Amino acid sequence: MELGIKRNSGLTYALKYAAKVLKRGIGVSKHEVYKQLGGKSPLIHSYSTFNRYMGIAKEFVNWAKEQGVNRLDKVQYEHVREFLLSKSEYCSMRTLKVNASALRKFFETVGRGDIAERIGEDYQEIYSKGKAPGRALAFAHPERVISLLKEDVHKVIAELQLLTGARIGDVKKIQVLPEDKKVVITKSKGGRTREIDYSDRPEKFERIEKLVGELREYLKGSSWSSVRESYYRDLRQAVYRSGEIYTGSHAFRVNYVKERLKELRERGYSEKEALQIIEYEIGHSRIEMSAYYSRG
Numbered sequence: 001m002e003l004g005i006k007r008n009s010g011l012t013y014a015l016k017y018a019a020k021v022l023k024r025g026i027g028v029s030k031h032e033v034y035k036q037l038g039g040k041s042p043l044i045h046s047y048s049t050f051n052r053y054m055g056i057a058k059e060f061v062n063w064a065k066e067q068g069v070n071r072l073d074k075v076q077y078e079h080v081r082e083f084l085l086s087k088s089e090y091c092s093m094r095t096l097k098v099n100a101s102a103l104r105k106f107f108e109t110v111g112r113g114d115i116a117e118r119i120g121e122d123y124q125e126i127y128s129k130g131k132a133p134g135r136a137l138a139f140a141h142p143e144r145v146i147s148l149l150k151e152d153v154h155k156v157i158a159e160l161q162l163l164t165g166a167r168i169g170d171v172k173k174i175q176v177l178p179e180d181k182k183v184v185i186t187k188s189k190g191g192r193t194r195e196i197d198y199s200d201r202p203e204k205f206e207r208i209e210k211l212v213g214e215l216r217e218y219l220k221g222s223s224w225s226s227v228r229e230s231y232y233r234d235l236r237q238a239v240y241r242s243g244e245i246y247t248g249s250h251a252f253r254v255n256y257v258k259e260r261l262k263e264l265r266e267r268g269y270s271e272k273e274a275l276q277i278i279e280y281e282i283g284h285s286r287i288e289m290s291a292y293y294s295r296g
Contacts, residue, residue: 005110007073008050011061014072016111016216019054024052042108056102057168062223072110077118080107084126086229093130100126136250138258141242148238153218154231156211161249163208165256165282168231168249172224178211183208185283194283229239257282 004019025033026044033041044050063083066151080103088096099125107116119126139145142226146158160171164183181202185194198205219227232249239246257278264274 009072011064011072012068014110015057018106021109023050051187051191053102053105056099057106060103063225066223067231077115080115085129086245089228091130093127096130097127112186123219136254137245138254139244139251142252142255143240145238148241149234151234153227154234156215157231158212158252162255163204165253174212176212181205188283192283196281
């Protein structure tokens with residue numbers, strides 16, 4: 001076990017320790033580390049992977065604390081497995097694979113190789129429980145789906161997704177700039193920062209500002225991970241009651257693209273110009289993805 005971490009260390013400390021160790025690989029050639037160690041690098045070599053892996057590790061730590069597990073030596077493999085499988089209801093196989101890899105790296109780093117090894121052994125079984133990759137479809141009546149959600153906090157989350165095109169993991173990161181009428185989402189997928197100008201849609205901006213304030217109040221007494229999991233369950237049932245097809249909360253993001261494309265086209269933008277604007281707003285690096293969403 002590396003110096004600086006003990007088996008009975010608190011999980012919060014273990015998280016900070018892992019971040020400190022893994023970050024050493026950023027800016028260092030992965031291939032050079034391979035040569036030096038004669039095998040797989042124990043570090044992380046890009047900011048995007050570091051941010052994603054540590055975000056997953058933090059999510060697990062928060063979940064574990066909710067289960068009454070606060071120390072590293074109290075974590076059992078069954079806890080990790082339960083956490084990963086609880087995400088299979090709403091995560092794709094690819095996303096589950098990334099989650100398993102992140103936790104495997106985390107436990108290797110903090111000296112719990114026993115758990116890391118078990119994750120490796122069950123790796124294929126775990127990620128195979130995820131949803132098969134498929135195309136998210138826009139809701140025909142998104143407002144009705146939102147109205148059928150049982151919990152008020154879930155209605156807030158869904159409406160924010162609809163009004164901003166935010167991925168579910170980005171909803172809690174939404175910041176509003178009242179003077180500029182802009183919405184900013186930092187460290188979105190791929191480490192990108194999304195910036196959306198609502199100066200042409202002041203009513204929507206005011207609504208987003210109100211919803212962001214409400215969400216912050218709701219989250220004061222709850223963890224984001226537990227709220228998100230209950231949101232998915234509530235959304236699935238609301239979609240079924242509405243008679244629509246459930247393809248995940250990403251559907252609201254597709255609705256945003258379709259509505260935004262319509263708005264921009266009505267204002268005189270060509271389809272290509274409109275898709276370029278949407279590409280920037282939703283945080284995609286390729287216009288083809290915006291076009292793909294617009295056909296959802």
